[in-house]
Amino acid sequence: MITHESAFEANIEAHLLANAWSAVQPASYDRKRGVFSDELVAFVQASQPKAWAQLVARHGGEAMARQNFTKVVVDALDHRGTISVLRDQVKDSGVHVRLCYFKPASGLDDAQVARYAANRLAVVRQLHHSESDQADSLDLTLVVNGIPVATAELKNPLTHQNVEHAMAQYRSDRNPNDLIFAKRTLVHFAVDPHRVAMTTRLAGQETVFLPFNQGTAGGGSPGAAGNPPAASGSYQTAYLWEEVWQRDAWLDLLGSFVHAHAGGVLFPRYHQWHAVRAILAATYTDGAGVDRLVQHSAGSGKSNTIAWTAHKLSRLHGPDDQPIFDKVVVITDRKVLDRQLQETVAGLDHTPGTIVRIDENSAQLKAALEGNAARIIITTLQKFPVVAAKAAEEAAAGEASGVVGRRFAVIVDEAHSSTSGDAVKQLKTVLKGGNALADAEASELLADEAADPDAALLASAVARGRQKNLSFFAFTATPKPKTLETFGRLDADGQRRPFHTYSMRQAIEEGFILDVLANYTTYATYYKLANAHPRNDPEMNASKAKAALARFVSLHPYQLEQKAEVIVEHFLQKTQAKIDGRAKAMVVTRSRLHAVRTKQALDAYIARKGYDQGAYPLRTLVAFSGTVTDPDAAGLTWTEAGINGFSEPQLPKKFHGDDCQVLVVAEKYQTGFDEPLLHTMYVDKKLAGVKAVQTLSRLNRTHPGKQDTFVLDFANSAEEIKAAFEPFYEESFATPTDPNVLYAMEHDLLAAQVVSAEEMDAAVAALLSEDPARQPEIYGNLDPAVGRFAALEDDAQESFRTTLRHFCRAYAFVAQVMPFTDADLERLFLYGRLLLLELPPGDTDPTPQLSKSVQLTHLRIAVTSDAAIALTASDEPGTALPGAGKGPQTEPVMDKLSALISAMNDKYGADLGEADKVWVDQQWVVVKGDDDMRAVAENNDKGQYRLVLEQKIKDLLVDRHEKNGMLFDLFFANPDFQVSLVNYLIGTYDEFRREVVG
8 A cells, every 4th residue: 555654665675776775685684693604605706706715615615614604694794793893804713804895085996996895775664673573573674794784673653653763663672682672783763754762772661762864955955854745756854875885985884884882883874974975976086185064063962973074084085096185184182182192093993003092292293293003193283383393493403304295185173263273274384285486386376476586484474374175074063154154155146154063943943952941040149339438439440440449349258148048048949850860960150260159159158058068968169270379368379289289170060969969160161061960050240142152052961860051140131142052053154254454553653653664664574583692683674663652642653553453353353354465454463463462452451450449238139031032043154354454443431430330230220229228227236236246336436446446346247147137037937036026027017107107
């Protein structure tokens, strides 16, 4: 019947049989051994006839050779696993035999091409596979050279069943201990005409399936979960058997993607497989020199995608059967990726020295670049300037050997602004190739075109731009406009877009990551300030003073105590029980000092409430870099290791364990930190753009038992977070920068009459000579410009310094994407960078120390939003250089401190009343009720009284706060106390009446 499942099954089989697959009868399956012996022997006979003849001779005949060889293969499968047996040889009676041949990198070896063609790919329908239930059968089984490698259960909605029923069948009706599942097949597909899911391990009801769909816009395009509409006369899921199971693609997947991992099998998700193959296909066509940007969502498995890409690029040959790249260089700062890369590539290539991790110094990097063995090099961008300097030294001494090869693939992990600066120029210089004649001819030609004899200057400009021998493959979840312009492709509308996209939206809908905005609560902090010295009302920069006032409030002990209470109580009530009681939380603070004081406030509140005792004690950790000095206590410093009690490298492991639940951070661990148990984040820092997405994405990792996440945000509004996420929700894009923006800044700089053309030429010539003996020439040609700068008016100085800084930053980026080189701009850039170092610093912070000038009089923290933040794709392109590269163009506004305090109170003092006073009425009563303070007042002058009060006030306030907490608890726990308190407060009625009469 046309509506039956069998028709779906038959159509898939028909396509495979028409495209180099064969059909094998299910009866030929050896259940006890888990192989198709006839297929196995037929492959060896066709691909390795000499080896088979040896086996027949040594085993005393064809029949014994079949029996004994099959046993050898079965034993190897049981001992080593299917992946190892397919990729490596087995040995029988001293004869080496391969069980599969993968496509050779080039077509130069006819024998290897013939062996590859001898592979036998077969499809089996309705295979009765089970030792435990003879009636069980699999809809489809895929077999390679007699070894079953994959199974599929098909469902047809026309019979009221779909992919969910296929998954349920695997979970309920298939015995994971049957040989075909336990020791043979690598992956299992649940398929209907609309969707595909896959798993690599059957575990009964615990079996975890992952979507294996293209996305609604097709592979590599931004879209939602699912698949594009079906072509006429086809199925939405036809890509599975037409693309993934296509003979060459399937063998390539088994040979270059699937590998053993953590006691199981790692099988690529569809977007990973598609991205790698798309990169390879485009690079095969275009060769070296073309950059590509891959925008894959956080949590989408970028590390493995990078590993597969690196391995495949290292072996990629072009149409001429020659390697397209001599080496692949992976730029990363993530140690986790280092390990994953090594494990992945080691599982694919056992050649010693193929992959080299640079974990010692730049000399190690130089050796790897100069050696022949290393095909994949993992390093950091920061090491390349050192390598360039070392190469220059050796060249001057006549000892340079240079890098091996001329064409490089550079894979950049989490590519952002660091890849648009001078460090990349140094990388390009190191890897620019070894054809000295061609380089000389190119520089000569450029010099002629520009009518400029300074070839070194032009060579510097060329090194900064695109290089024909380098291909950059940039991977990131959150491409900034600069990243898009540097690595993105130009579309038909003139916008820069990623080469391949796996969107945040699709990743969330497919369940690969959690939606961190689904449970998002924002708090607002309302406060009022007062000038502690009204007679002293200084004038100051308004924006900087407002920031300082806000910082004063954020570090105020009462504010820290209030937030500590909110954080701890929320964690205990809402988070602690999540993920089977293992949930973790992160507190994101705005500075290292905030991190230290926030941890102190949390620990104090936890100790005061006794939460650090009992069966489940609550403990915190802190993470920050370097040393923090307390501005209010001279000589008091903190380090992360000193506070935590163990070294910094131990922190991730300690936090993952059961002893510590809350991690307070300042910058550190906001990006690149992968802790699946992290469930809740408390944000006390302004976040915007990429930083907001990267920080909050620490929560999105999935884990068994982790159903949701939670964010409690003290510093950002829901609207601000929504605006930060939307550019990265589906696909990021940017408007290309017009290089001509540099000329306006060049004109302004030269018009200021600070820079002399002759001095600039002389300084740059000395710089590019790289001769240490000429260093005095550089200083000699900078000093006059510094003198002319000093003679300018203050406003003119600030304008020149700001413009020069913006020019240098803009040129370092734009030079990489400019379709031309301009020696004048390069010269101004090289000279300007040096001049910036010599110019006297400006008055960057006219704001006085406010802690002694301002008092906090009111404070209240209240919820402002408690709902999911819904995202839509942004339709506005980003801009790499907003404001034509000049940054904000507003003049600083100066205002009186009193006016600034008033403005801050207007903004943050909403709805505050007398009940929110924190330093007035209640504390007055506290001090008045202290007998010691009464005795001091009665027997000393006011100055002595003040000294004692300053020493004792903290203890009095802490004691009052603790008693407030006790009263709070008593009120809600004791009905009698509630009645007593109401009886007492009823007296406010008479007071209200007296005020009316009065």
